[in-house]
Structure formats: structure tokens, C-alpha cells
Amino acid sequence: MEKNKVPRNNAPGCFGYPLSIFFIVINEFCERFSYYGMRAVLVLYFKFFLSWDDNLATAIYHTFVALCYLTPILGALIADSWLGKFMTIVSLSIVYTVGQAVLSIGSINDLMDGNRDGVPDDVKIPIAFSMIGLLLIALGTGGIKPCVAAFGGDQFEDHQEKQRSRFFSIFYLAINAGSLISTIITPILREVECGIHTRQKCYPLAFGIPAILMALALLVFMAGSTMYKKVKPQGNIMVQVAQCITFAVRNRFRHRSKQYPKREHWLDWAREKYDKRLIVQTKMVLKVLFLYIPLPMFWALFDQQGSRWTLQATTMDGDFGPVQIQPDQMQTVNPILIVIMVPVVDAVIYPLIQKCRINFTPLRKMTVGMLLAALAFVVAAVIQIQIDKTLPVFPAAGQTQIKVINLGNQNASIHFNSDGKIENLSPLASTIHLSYDTTKLNSHGINITYGNETIKQAFTYTDKERYTVEITNRAGIQAILLVDGLTEKPEEGNNEIRFINNLNSAINITMDKVGFPDVLYLSATNYTPFQRGQKDITVSTDLHDCTNKSLAFGYGSAYTIIVNGCDDSGLQVAYVEDIQANTFSMAWQIPQYFLITCAEVVFSVTGLSFSYSQAPANMKSVLQAGWLLTVAVGNIIVLIIAGASRLNKQWEEYVLFAGLLLAVTVIFAIMAYFYTYVDPIEIEAQLDEEERKKSEKEKEAYENGVGPVSQTQL
Template sequence: MKDKKNKDEEETSSKPSCFGFPISIFFIVVNEFCERFSYYGMRAVLVLYFRYFLHWSEDFATAIYHAFVALCYLTPILGAIIADSWLGKFKTIVYLSIVYTIGQLVISVSSIADITDINNDGHPNNPAVHIALAVVGLILIALGTGGIKPCVSAFGGDQFEEHQENQRGRFFSIFYLSINAGSLISTIITPILRGQNCGRVPQACYPLAFGVPAALMAAALMVFIGGSSLYRKSTPQGNIILKVSKCIWFALKNRFRHRSKQYPKREHFMDWATEKYDEHLIAQVKMVLRVLFLYLPLPMFWALFDQQGSRWTFQATRMNGNFGGIDIQPDQMQTANPILILILVPVVDGVVYPLIAKCNFNFT
């Protein structure tokens, strides 16, 4: 057993590195940049596609847009379960990225209309086919982008050894920058592509606006697979979500079963799970519950924040987009967020955190 452990350590330490970072993380960062370009580029023009190509009302387009975004942020639970229980992170990312790429291609095809299929108003004469393809494409994209979301950053963290804590911290900053760089560039470029003249429909080249993100998603998949031989791949360790749920349920059940005074009170309700579960798991569950408590107001924030992709964009269609001689497209209004992040992340990581550390504050 000891020889096997030493052999594994030699293999992981022999992985090629650059500037102290495993080379494998560069494939992961490039993959994340391309994937975020694909997702945010598609999402930037989505409500305008609903409104001006499928001819939906603003209210219905907004409802479908937010249903899609909600699905994108629910499916990470499914992706985490698949990765932890069966496939592992690497295979989950690869398989769901294929689903993701197909979804992007399907929604690109849904925006293609033959010149004879477009009426004088610029809308398809037979919208049912386009709507069906769009819905299928969006469902596949939600499964893909949500399914890989919990895996990619964690897989990047797996590439580091225990003593590389500083490099791991830097990696997550770089990773976050790549997310917002992809978001920023795509939110600038895809509205420009959408604004090209395409057939009979002026300033509505949705096949191009959706096609480029689809190509970037295919590139993301190929880049990720390209680094396969360099990755450290951990085997599935079991469904932690199910295990945590069972632990909480047992603690609650045990607590109400022993409500009589003859049982001494315990400091935390999770302490009632000690009869069946180990203390390490219980301590981790307590930490998770404390974090979840902080999450309670977050739905209100995100419900407002994500309006930038729907109501904010529709509002921008009724505004003068000329800003200092530059014409800003309605679907480019969302660039404010990634611009500020790209400015503030290096400032916080390179200036604010080091200053806090020098003041000897225990700030993790």
C-alpha cells in the first residue's frame, strides 16, 4: 500500500508545469473562456430573437428567457450527482459538453429561414418548426451548461497538490477572469453579428449570431479533450448530495423521536445524527447549513440582476444607443458587469487582499 502511494505521488509530481502551475489548467481555462463566450453570446441576443424573429410578446419572451436561465442554474445539481456517482468529473464534462454543442447547433438551425419562408414583416410563415427547434436547443443547452458547471472549477482544483494552496487560489482568480473575459467579448461581438443584414431581414442575422457561439462551444470541447493526457482524474466517490440529505433527515427524525426530557439537549440539531454518521461529515454539514442561511436573500438579488438580459435589453431598444460617437446595441448593455469584474478582480487580488494580509487580519 505504501509503495502504491509513493508511486502515485511520483506520477502526480512528474506532471509538467509552467510558472508553478500544472499545464493542464491552461486547457481548463481556455475551455472555460470558450464555453462562457458560447453561453453569454447566445444569451445576449436571445430575447431579441424571441421578440423579433419568433414574434413573441415582450412578456412571453421574458418569461421563456427566465425559465431557460432558471433551468441552467438547476441542472448543476444533476451534473454534480452524475459526476459524483457514476462518470467522474472528466467524463461528465466531455459527455455533457457534447450535449451542449448539439444544443447550440440546434438553436442556430432554428434561426435559419429560407427566403420563401419569411413574410414581409420579417417573421417566419411557419413558426412552429422554428419554435420547436428553439425549445429543444435551449433544453439541451441548459442540460449542458448546467451539467458541467459544478464540475469544471472543481476539476481545475483537482489538478493541484495539497502544498500548492497559493497556486490554487491564483488559479480560481484566473478562472473567474476567463469567465468574464469570455462573457465580455461575446456580449460585444454577438450583437454586432446579429446586426448584420442577412437575407430579407435587415439587422437580424441570428444564424450568424448563434452560429459563432456554437463554433466556440465546439472549440471548447476539443480544447478540453486535447488536455486529457495531462489531467489528474479522480474516481467517483459517491453521491454526496444524497448522503448529506440522509444525514440531515436522520438528525431531524432522531431529534423528534427523543423529545422527552430524559435525553439531554444537544448544542446543534445535527448532533442528533452522531448515532449513525461520523463527526467529520456532521461538522461539514453544519458548515454547509450556515452558508445556505446566508444564501436566503440571494434569489431576490438574482431575480433583479438577470433582468439585464430581458427587460433591460427591451428597454434599451427604446433608448438612444449613441454614446460618445459609439453606437451601443441593445443587447450590448449587459457588458457593464463583466467590464467592472475584469477591472476589480486584479485590483482586489493584487492590492486589496495583500493589504489585508499585511494588517494581520484573518481574511480567507
Template sequence: MARAVTQGPSCLGYPLSIFFIIINEFCERFSYYGMRAVLVLYFKYFLQWDDNLSTAIYHTFVALCYLTPILGALVADSWLGKFKTIVSLSIVYTIGQAIMSVSSINDLTDHNRDVAFYIALSMIGLILIALGTGGIKPCVSAFGGDQFEDHQEKQRTRFFSIFYLSINAGSLLSTIITPILRAQECGIHSKQRCYPLAFGVPAALMAVALAFINICNAIKQNSVSPQFAIKNRFRHRSKEFPKREHWLDWASEKYDKRLIAQTKMVLKVLFLYIPLPMFWALFDQQGSRWTLQATTMDGNFGSIQIQPDQMQTVNPILIIIMVPVVDALVYPLIKKCKINFTPLRKITVGMFLASLAFVAAALVQVQIDKTLPVFPAAGQSQIKIINLGTNDATVQFEPKLQSVDVMSMKSTGYMTFETSQLQSLNIASGNKTINAVVKLPGGSRHTLGVKNTATGIDIKWLFDNVTSKPEEGNNLIRFINNLPDAVNVTMGGTSFGTLMPLSASNYNLFPGGRKDKIVAVRNSIPCSVTSKAFGFGSAYTIVINRCVGDTLNVTYSEDIPPNTVHMAWQIPQYFILTCAEVVFSVTGLEFSYSQAPSNMKAVLQAGWLLTVAVGNIIVLIVAGASKLSEQWAEYVLFAALLLAVCIIFAVMAYFYTYTDVNEIEAQLDEEEKKQGKKDQDDYEKQSEAVSQM
């Protein structure tokens, strides 16, 4: 077993270098999770990709981040050593973060010819980040453990607890801060979400992390070559070679018995890892599907407005609370009830809970889908009516399709008609009537403004060119001038231009959850009023009716309803998934450590990280192959797949025999001592025989 490095300067009984390593890990995790928190929204709203492509690229990136630890381990063990590997790949990591910040500076909506270049730049940045974060991941914790001497076992154990806490602290703070930075407005050519700042701060933190690395000699680890064992097995198929109990025993001609036994223990655990990627396939969708789900929800928490990507903070907050609660209360209570809650049973329960979390997400999605507007199909037209007059109006859709009464200064919802059947309208208001021929294109929405006047009935057709619900919690606002004179309209500093009587402005985009001042200037006289709070994800038509003194009178017509399902409804699914993580991930790491031989614990750590990578690849495969049009159905599919895998794992766990690594290694040590003594005795006998000749 390799001995720890000679201890340098200490503080509070710990090597001084440990504090630098913990700060380094905090900064690195802040950098990684901060960038990842806003990544799927960057794909969707900045690069303008759809949900499926954004999700696919997101999980491809996460998979790369958990595949590259294998490369990092090889480089560290075979070439550079842990310290040089961490420093070199941290530089690559920082460059990648900086490239992501630069790639998000340009306003793509004004420079479409540059889109391909900036997409390519983003992909280069993500590849460098994946190489950096994954490459240093298997090195940093082991590098920290190397700082302790053999007699500091207690301090080393505490170090790993603090190390895990620094990971969650970095994750928590970054998922709070970077979405706030993203929500700011900045841009060179026009105002946009401030992704350069959201990516730039993690880049700066990664540069800070680089400064806190302390030097320590790397420890090279050996392992049995399975390839040699397999090759040797088939080389000696003849009967003159005795059968071996295990296929790795065919490597005994090259490797000693101790190393072969240790490799058997590792492969035994790695085989048990095979079903585990399905858990991560669900778990890592917090940053993709669940974040996209939050964009269609109401984030108003009273005085605090929660961004969709900030909902990811629920997980690290709950982790920090639940890990000590589970360790101090839940597990002792289970033990008191005389339930043998073994590590593999904990992992099985974790998989089951993750499946339940996706059932909860599906139930939330069903409620969200009920609130989404229905847009017309290709052969349909949707019409809503706004009565701008002082008398009630009756509108008859001919031939005898539907009749609707509209009160003064009120509006209807959208009514759907087959375009081929709708021919004309008959409108009555007061003692006047009018008939109008209708010729509307299919697959479109229209607003009909109706106003009775002294001479008759005026009508105004408006083409509503909104084909989807506003995303990211924004609202679309437009104005109709119901005054007899032209007015110049502004809202919250945004100009809607000059509107002639019975004319409408275009829609403008406004952030959700706020009130703005509406100012209408008529004959150089301003009138104003504070708008109502529009909520999130809505579209409104605001009718300017009167200007009394300096007070503006307006009415609101809802074109698209705001998000009504609150983001707080995501908390149960986050809670269940966090419970799953506590009993699955933490237990899995502990189980891997306890079942691994002393000089191969890093191998199992790399194997554990590989299950995360495979899990993200599963997301790409399942989401691409399922072709489900409903998101709730995709959630149910993932839940069902994990439940099936959970049953398979439970069967595998039932037949698994736990290994007492210390006892086995002690037996191997004793056998080596006996063999050494026997060899020594044989040597002495041979020497004595030679001397007597």
C-alpha cells in the same frame, strides 16, 4: 482531507493542464453568455412572442441553468467523476447550441405552419444547454483546483483569480460579438436578423472548449445524511435516550463526530442563503427587462451604433475595472476609517445597491414612457393633416370640435377625436372651400392630404396601419407622390413601386441610424437625394414635391417620433448594479469558502448557485402575479421587495457567529488523536489482562 492529484507536465510553475482548463472556461462562458445575450430578442422578434412571455421563458431557462448544477455534482461525485461528467455534458451542451442555431434558420414570417416545430426545436436546444452548462458548472473550477499539489497553495489561489477573469473576458467578448452577428441580414426565404450565426458561433466555441479538457482523477466527497439524523431523532423519542444539543447529533450512531460537526457548519451557512435569491431576481433582469428597455432607446454613440443586447457588455467591462479598484482602494480606505466592513455587511450593502439600481431603471422608464406615442382607443380616431398645396389651409372639424391652420408643405401632429362626435370637415385654402363627410372606424389613425389646385381643393385619405412603435431601433418609411405624373420610387435599394399623383405607398421597414439614397424616376428621368438620418424607432411619411434637374425635393412628416432617450442613460443603473455585484457576489463566494469545512466547499458552491436559480423563479412569480401594466411600476416593486429582504438579511447577519473552520477542524483532529490514543491504551490494557490469565 483528499490529496491533490500527482502533478504532470508544468509550465511557469503551474500544471500544464491548468492552461487548458482556463481556455476551456473562457470558451464555455463565451458560448453561454453569447447565446444568452441575444436570447430575449430572439424570443421577441424571431419567435414573435410578447415581452411578458419572452421574459418568462428567458428566466425559466436561466433558472434551469442554475438548478442543474445539483444534478451535475451528483453525477460527478457518485458515478462518472469530474472529468467524464465535464466531457459528457459538454457534448450535450454543444448539441444544444447547434440545435438553437438550426432552429433559427427558417423564416417564420413566410412559414407560419412551421412555427410550432421550430419553437419545439428551440425549447429542446435550451433544455440541452441548461443541462450542459449547469451540469459542468460545479465541476470545472474544482477540477482545476485538483490539478495542484498540497504545497502549491499560492498557485492555486492565483489560478482561481485567473479563472474568474476568464469568465468575465468570455462574457465581455461574447456580448459584444454575438449582437453584431445577430444584426447582420441573412435568411433562406427572405432577409432577417442573423440568429443562426449568433447561435452558431457560440456552438463552435463550445466545440473548441471540448477540445481543451485535460484528464484528472475525480475526488469523491462524503457528507452526513440529514435524512438519517431526522429519522433517528424521531425513532428515539423516549426518555431513555439523552437529549442532543443539535438535531444532527442524532446521526452520531452512524457518522463520526467530525463529519457531523462539518455538516453543522454547512447548514448554518445554507440557512443564511435563504434571503439571497431576491438579489439574483433583480440582477438577472439585465438580460431580459433591461435589454427590452434598451430596444426603446437611442443607441447612436456617434460613429458607433450600439445594439440593445450589447448594453449588457457594460456589466463585465465595469466588473473587470471595479474588482481590482475595490480590492486595492475602496476596502483599504474603509479599513483605514476603522469601519468593520464584515463579509455579511458587504452582502447587505450589495442587496441595498441592487434595489437602488432598479429605482434608477424605473426613473429611466418614466422618461421613456413620456416619448412613446399614444394610439387611439376603440371609440377614438386620430387624424393628422399634410398640406400638399402652395397655399396655407384651415381645417374645421365639425360640429365645432376643433379648427387648425396648416402652412404650405407642413403637417400637423395626430389629433384625437371621439369617433361618434366627428361628422364632417370644412377645409379652406386660398379662396376655395370644400366640405367633406367623415366616417372613420374607431381605434385607427388616418392622414388627410390637402392640396389646392386651379379648379378646387383635392383631398386624400390615407389609412395609417401602424399600431405600435417600431421596435429594435427600426424605422417605417412611406412616400406620397405630390407630382402631377406617376413616379417610381426606391430608397436604399428597396422599391416602393409606382405611385400615381396624390397616392401613397405602404410602409417599409429600414434599420435605424442611417441615411439612404432616395431615387424617383419620372418620365424615365431619375432624380435623387440623400435622406436625412431618421434616428431609431420612428415612422415617417416622405412627400415627393419637385424634381429640379437631377435633384429631388422632398419634405418629411413625422408619424411616430424616434427614440429620444439615449441608451447612455442606462449606464448609471448598470454601474450601481455592478457595484452591488462586486460587494455581493465576490464577497459571497469568499464568505462561503471561508465558512465551509475543507471537504464540503463544493456543497456550498452548489448551494450558492441554487440561489441564482431560485432568484429567476422569483422573477416568474412576481412578474406573473403583479399584473402591473406599467414597466416602471414593476421595477419599483422589485426594488421594494429586495429592500424588505435586505432588512431581513441584515437582522439574520447580526445574529450570525462567524466560524473559524481551521480552529474547529484542528480541535476535532486533536479530539480524534486523544480518542485514538485512549482506544489504543484500552486495547493494550485488555491485551495485557488477557495475557496474564
């Protein structure tokens, strides 16, 4: 072999790239599809399938995300110190796949029937399976996170730096492609109705497809096994850094007496055991890690796209003309904007700023990113205030709400003795839901007047409940109390529909292929959920079958449909709106997504680039672990604030997060102002020069017969 010839990898290649990297890229696409697809519907699964409230759903969601960003440290330790990258990826991918499968199985509605300790098994088992599945997923996805990209980089030879750089661009594209496609598809899969005994949203399918993709990712990765260049584990630099820091601290406190001279830096107390190169490199890393301290607050806001912002979208209108958007699909705005914004910012925005002779340093970019994230939450708060104006007011403690519907053929007057207020109603008209003190309602009756005839009717009411009172005069004045049972906005964009029979005989009702039992005169069906759009209503009496189209229902409404006629002239119905449909469009969330995406571009991309530029080559993994740790801590902050906050309005919580990030941004800006940029290459070159001189001095001393030179002599 020629002396200067670079050894080449004998593995098969394609277009100048090792063929093995294509298996790695496909693996990453499938894995990211699996992770982001599952995560897109996760908070809605907690809320609508497990029936957790918004705060608990948010807390568990962010606990899971935090674990996903804590476990990379464990994965890096296993890969570098024990199994190597290849076996770590394979082993933890198996754990990952099992976790996805367990989560999918746990979401099967008909998993088991029966009761145990007063709690239905069909509640216990999904929760247990879900928690086990999420723990395994967090271990799997976090464990392989630091390994896959590095393993791909290992496949290239030293002379293939250009191909390696392009590989990382392709790798990042695979991540975003998997994220974008899965965030579009899995909410659609969730909307499919499935079940053995009972029909409901198909979370088993929404979780099952990502599970299949994860299994496929594992198979594809293993298929390229014989082509991979596998680097044996050589010890983890994070362990060496931790040991160096620990020894320096212990040594400093061991020698606290004044007889020991002070040292320039506290890490210099590790010189007795560790060489100068490691100490200097650790100083550079700690300098960057110190700047990381304020960063978790950014991630505390950023990762709420999948929790609070998705829950916000459930109270909005997803009608985009011919396209209907699900709440969890709004998360696709972020990856779409990322693909657009990254090249625009790099090719247009930054050059324009440079032409204006503004010194837009990396730390200043990150500061701007934090400000943009805070502004995004201010916008989210403004949007939430507007949404709250459209939401119904439900009875508070000590209150009862009553709606009165006039089913008679004359005008009627209703007098609530509890407050003296009189309501006048024409035929088939209704009041809104009126709020009353429950105690007063139970101690006073209602006076109902048709013409010159008046009756007084008393009912018993329950606190914090909604009721409908039907009144009629067709066979004398009558009043019937219906328990609505609607004390919250219909969820998942459904519309709650019930029917009241105002005919003199029993009828059979079918709407959208959903049949109701025979409905007697003045009786009402239970509320039943229906999706948006027009429905076919069919009413059958002893003499006629009548069919008509319903109203076009929107998102989140509730209606009482009064069947008032079915004869040769067709079906006559009247609609009473019990809860208004969502009227605030999800399109109003786009500005806050735009701002948070701009924040991500100038904060996240810049932060990683800055961190890598300020650390020695062999310390990149330490900073990667530190960066991921800031994401985990950010999600823990959400847990703490969501749990400790006693704010009643969601917009108030958004303002709180924006205010906290603004305060942290000021602190970060001050830290950045005093930061001095370094050139690790130059510092390491100086270290190399010092080591060269030291080696020459030792060699000279040896040749002169002096013997080894001590550290103090040097």
C-alpha cells in the same frame, strides 16, 4: 524514495504549471464565450424574431437562466458519484454543443414554409427548436459548471498551492474575457442581414458562432485528455449531508415521547447512525445556508440586466458619436466595470474603510451590496420615467388616432364634427396624431375647407388604429384615408419610412437600394424599415430621374416622405414625422450599471469568500450548490413577479423590485447581526483531538483487556 519527498505529477509542465491546465483555461474561455454570447441576444431574439411580448420574453429568459443554475447540482452528482469530472465534462459538453446547434438552426427564417392548424410552420418550428436547444444548453452549461474549475484544481499536486491559487485567478480572467468579448461580438453578428428568401437580422450567425466556439471548447478539452490527472468518483458529500439531515428529522419525530431526553441541536438526533464529525460539519453548513434564504432577491434584480434592462435600451438612442451601440451591447458595461472595480475595491476602498476603523465585516459588505442593487433599480425607474416622456401615445381601447396632411397648394381648415375642434394647415403641413372616440368618429364626418369651398367627408374607422387623412385641392377638394398600421414604437432601432406621391403622374421610388412598386398620384407605399443614417432617395418619372440625400434618421422613428417635385431643379420632398426617434441616450444606463456592478463586487465576491471561510474543506461543494441555487431561485422570483404583477408602467415594476429587495435587506441585516462567525479549522482541530483521545482510550482499554468502549462510555 526518500521518506519525506513529495510525489510529483509526471505530466508535462510549463512555467511550473501542469500543461493540462492550459487546455482547461482555453476550454473555459470558449465555453463562456458561447454561453454569454448566446445569452446576450436571447431576449431580443424572443421579442423580435419569435414576436413575443416583453413579459413573455422576460419570463422565458429567466426560466432558462434558472435552469442553468439548477442543473449544476445534477452535474455535481453525476461527476462525484458516477462518471467522474472528466467524462461528465465531455458528455455534457456534447449535449451543450448539440443544444447550441439546434438553437442556431431554429433561428433560420427560411426553415420551412406552409401552414398547419392555422399556425405558420415558420413560427412553430423556430419555437420548438429554440425550446429544445435551450433545454439542452441549460443541462450542458449547468452540468459542467461545478466540474471544470474543480477539475483544473485536481491537476496540481499538494505542494503546488501557489500555482493552484494563480490558476483560479487565470480561470476567472478567462471567464470574464469570454463574457466581455462575446457580448461585444454577437450583437454585431445579429445586426448582419441574412436569409435565403427573406432578409432579416442574422440570428443564425449570432447563435452559430457561439455554437462553433462550444464545439471548439469540447475539442480543445479532449485534446489534453492524455495529460489530465483524473480523480475517480468518490461519492458526493451533498448526498451524505442530505441523508444525515433526513435521518435526523425522521429520528426526531420517531422519538417524540418525553422519555427521550432533549438534545442540544436537532441534528444531534443523527448520532445513532452518523459520526460526530459529519454532524458538526453539517451544522456549520446549515448555519451558512440559513443566511442564504434572503439572497435570491438580489439575483432577481441582478439578472434583469439581460432582460428588462436590455428591453429598456431598445427604446433609447445608441448614438455614441462615431460609435453606434446596440441595445444588447450595453451588457458589456458590467464585465468592463468588473475588471476595473475588483482591484480598485480591494486595493483602495477596503483599506480606506479599515483606516477609518470601521468594522466592515463580510456580512455587512453583502448588506451594502444589496442596498446598492436596490438603488440601481431606483435609478432605472427614474430613467424609465424620462424615457416614457419621449414615447408616443398610441390609441387605447375605444379610441382612434388621426393625422391630417395638407397636400394642396392653399391653406386648409379641418373641422372634426365629433369634438368641434378646428385645425388650420398650410401646404405640406400636418397635424399630430389626434385621439378621438371611435364611435363618434364613425357617426360624424370631417369638414374640409379650402378658401370658400367646403366638403364633408365620412370614413369608417377601426378601434385602436392610427390613420392618415390626405387632403388636396388641386382637382377639387379630395380626401383619402390611409391606414398607418403603426400602433407601437418601431423595434430594433429601425425607422419605418413610407412615401406619398404628390405628383400628377405615377413614379418609381428607390431608397437605400430598396425599390417600391410604381406609386400613383396621392397613393402611399407601405411602411418599410430602414436603419439609422442618411439614405439615397431616387425618384423616376416619365421625364426625369432625381436623386437626393434623405434626413439623417435616428433610432425608432417613423416618417412619411412626400414627393412634391422631380424636374430639372432636382428632387423636392417634405418630411412628416409620424413617430419621434429615440432621444434618450443609452449612456444614461451607465449609472445603473455602475451601481449594480458595485453591488456585485461587494455582494457576490464577498459572499463566496465568506461562505468558503465558514465551512469545512470537504463541504465547499455543498455551499457552491447552495449559492448557485440562490441564483436559480432569484430568476424564478422574476417569473413570479412578472407574471403576477398587474403594473402598467415599467418604472413601477422597477420600484417594486427595489422595494422588495430593500425589505429583504433589512431581514438579512437582522440575521447577520445575530450570526456568530466560526473557524472551521479550529473546530475540525478539536474534532481531531477528540478522535485522537478516543482512539487512545480505546487502545488503552484493549491493552487492558476491557474490550471496545461504547459511545456512551466515551
